[in-house]
Amino acid sequence: QEQLVESGGGVVQSGRSLRLSCVASGFTFSSYSMHWVRQAPGKGLEWVAVISNDGTNKYYSDSVKGRFSISRDNSQNTLYLQMNSLGVEDTAVYFCARDWGYGSGTYFVSWGQGTLITVSS
Amino acid sequence: DIVMTQSPDSLAVSLGERATINCKSSQSVLYSSNKKNYLAWYQQKPGQPPKLLIYWASTRESGVPDRFSGSGSGTDFTLTISSLRAEDVAVYYCQHYYGTPITFGQGTRLEIK
Numbered sequence: 001q002e003q004l005v006e007s008g009g010g011v012v013q014s015g016r017s018l019r020l021s022c023v024a025s026g027f028t029f030s031s032y033s034m035h036w037v038r039q040a041p042g043k044g045l046e047w048v049a050v051i052s053n054d055g056t057n058k059y060y061s062d063s064v065k066g067r068f069s070i071s072r073d074n075s076q077n078t079l080y081l082q083m084n085s086l087g088v089e090d091t092a093v094y095f096c097a098r099d100w101g102y103g104s105g106t107y108f109v110s111w112g113q114g115t116l117i118t119v120s121s
Numbered sequence: 122d123i124v125m126t127q128s129p130d131s132l133a134v135s136l137g138e139r140a141t142i143n144c145k146s147s148q149s150v151l152y153s154s155n156k157k158n159y160l161a162w163y164q165q166k167p168g169q170p171p172k173l174l175i176y177w178a179s180t181r182e183s184g185v186p187d188r189f190s191g192s193g194s195g196t197d198f199t200l201t202i203s204s205l206r207a208e209d210v211a212v213y214y215c216q217h218y219y220g221t222p223i224t225f226g227q228g229t230r231l232e233i234k
Contacts, residue, residue, distance in 0.1 A: 035223075044214065044225060045228075046225070050221065059221040059222070062122075095170055104221055105221060106218045107173060107216065108163075108173060111171055113169075
């Protein structure tokens with residue numbers, strides 16, 4: 001059974017940094033692209049970033065480009081999201097999700113339960 | 122960026138009746154080389170992550186009941202629930218994956234009438 005478990009959420013002041021982690025199990029982590037998707041309270045889904053299976057290719061939404069960095073450690077089956085210069089607009093539940101394939105991103109086959117980031121002013 | 126627009130924003134349907142949710146993309150998500158539509162549908166219940174229902178516009182994910190179906194091509198797509206059950210109350214999202222940035226529709230809230 002596939003499982004994705006996010007951690008690292010919490011309350012952080014505006015302008016500070018935070019790193020999220022997502023530990024994967026139940027599938028061959030190194031074979032698939034991985035994503036971060038977020039959802040502000042009471043709002044819809046927003047794609048944040050994707051990283052290819054080998055970590056070579058990374059793509060970001062315009063809203064986080066230059067502030068967030070996605071990475072992975074295939075030896076530890078772990079996905080990361082380094083978030084810098086956080087603003088109140090980054091307040092959301094952050095989900096990690098497994099892609100169907102290994103490239104620049106397709107659809108999301110499985111999702112974690114999410115971790116809540118609250119940015120205070 | 123491709124903008125995904127769903128209609129309606131909310132929908133109330135009687136148990137056993139058909140529910141239809143529409144999704145329109147601002148440009149075609151049909152890839153000419155493989156004739157596939159790069160579109161997926163998800164269901165999200167309160168307090169839960171989204172769940173994949175449909176991909177390639179009309180392929181049902183394993184384990185998804187056959188009352189859920191997807192159709193459409195190019196820029197216009199539909200998710201149909203043929204006979205609504207109480208457990209189908211949720212918010213439904215379409216998503217394109219025709220390149221980055223990946224974008225979602227704003228969501229359609231489905232309730233029981």
